[in-house]
Amino acid sequence: MSGDADQHIHIDPYERNWIRIAIGFLVFFVVMILVAGLALGIQVPTDEGRVDPNTLDQDSRFGNPGLREIVPGEEYEVYIVAHRFSFTPREITVPKGAKVTFWATSGDVQHGFALEGTNVNMMLVPGQVSKLSATFDTPGQYDFICHEYCGLGHAVMFGTVTVES
């Protein structure tokens, strides 16, 4: 018997087919992720630079949190600061069809920010700036919820986006 043959792993023919199927599945999943990311534009947060969590009130963006109109009726930015156990601002009102970019950070511990009915889901980490966007085509109320344990009052920490028709 040659030394080479010894080095070959014995794989049952059924198992060989299963391996092909498994790899096929995984490749398919990667393609679907790429389609969602590139064709549908569903992106995860990326590095947006840092901010000093102890001096947020002097920061050019987070010192004055709230809604900014970029293109009236179409494009908005909102700067949000999370403190235990509330968001500032807590209520945001935008018109139907508005694209809103959420910029957020924390002034104390880690918080979460998940906006109901959208793909806006991000961690708010002190010292870091989080950013994601959503377009609101349907009027109504959308809660944004703190989804990271931030202390004993965590369960009541939320805010609301109101989309007017």
Next chain:
Amino acid sequence: MIEDRTTQPVRELTKSEKRFVGIHIIFAVAALSIGIQYGPMQALEHAGLDLYPKLSFLASSYYQGLTLHGVLNALIWTTFFITGFLTMVVIRGLQRPLKYPWLNRLGFWMMVVGLVTTAIPILADKATVLYTFYPPMEASSLFYIGLVLVVVGSWIEGYGMYFTFYAWRKENPGTRSPFVALASVITMAMWQIATLGVATEILAIILPSVFGWTSGTDPQLSRTLFWFTGHPLVYFWVLPAYLSWYAFLPKQVGGKMFSDSLARLVFWLFLVLSTPLGFHHQFTDPGIPAGWKFIHALLTLAVSFPSLLTLFTVIASLEYGGRKRGGKGLFGWIKALPWSNPSVVWQLLAGILFVFGGIGGIINASYNVNLALHNTSWIPGHFHLTVASAATMSFVGISFWLVPYLTGKPLWKPKLAAAGAWIYFGGMLIFSNAMHVIGLLGAPRRTPLGLAPYIPEEWAGHLWRIGFGGTIMWIGLMIFIIVTLVTAVQRKRLPADELVEVPIAESIRDPQATPVWLDRWRPWLITAILLVVLSYGPQLYEQITQVQLTSPGFSP
């Protein structure tokens, strides 16, 4: 050669070795028996029944209970059971005593000291930071010191296993190492690499800040180091279950191991792929470039490959056993399996739940898809199918032969023990499904939802199912604890001809035919370290060189 191995009498564990393994199991089960008391309290809170004011001696808040639930079940029950079980497997697999028994003892008692040191501040409500302890939320320094001692103790137990394995290697040149022993040492090696992250986080960032030596922590770097360990932690829980499914369960159902080579390949792949993928827990983190997150998403999908191989190989081994028992037809072999054996039924149901856990895991890993579920109830719904099903149910199943093996006593009420599996399984299906559903609807995780003002009325049915399922699960595990306790303390002993043996399955093919490259450490270990350096190096360098210790501690 082969005759030699089979005719030699098996070296079972000595009395003192059994005692050493047994004391691991005692601590593990004790931790579990406290940790699970909080489960139904949390689940019923969701359903609208707040037991915390009535049971304030158990926990002063939902979060203190949740911290105990997470630390005792997910960290202590698992680590103590796994180190005890793998110590047994190494000794029995290699049929030789530990090379340095004092080293394993040192590691074990360090873990015990660590457990006590961690438990004191949690019980005193001075460490209500949950088992992720994200800074800048701050616990008593004892909490972190205790955790480090548990982790370092488990490393030392791992070194003890490795030296024993190495000694066997020298004594048996040219022979393939027994799969069960190799798999045990691979699991401990993976754990050693993976826990460097959390050890660094605690020693270099958190403790200096808690002691006031630095101005604070860098929460983003802390998260990165935590999740370096956080995901491979799951494989540390699950690999001992895989080991049992590959090498013990086939023997228990009267079959053989389907493929020694593929089983080894799977464990090596876990050594290589378990660690370099932690960013998939940080897809929604601000301080990490999206490109690196995507690379870790690909690596996470890659690590599902050895699990998919396991799915095939384990089912093939079970089918082989089922057919030998007379099972016929496409599905007849399933019915022929010994479902009445409590050890077998807990593990078979663990495997079924883990299919759903695995599918959920692939969904979680899928980069942008994760936005729909990150930090929602979906996540605890998911990991109750992994750590609380695949791992815990398998450890329960293993205990049902391990405790009789260690004590020489018969299992008390095997029918009740088997019924416990179905009860827990049923409860888990209800609980986990409801948790997944409300997660997709937007319910946050680790939140007392009964208090949350944003929970709509329409979710009442789902929340009720969480309370109901969670309570049923508790009954299933209480059966395990009572059966184990009575088994261990009863006076009845097994007669000498009915003593329980360690059920190590033979491989269908002679292990000696396994290629040498599947029995060598160096190439796999080098690849593992290289992949960690490539996948983490650039981001760690970036985050460490730009570190800003600007977050002072906050008490919960």
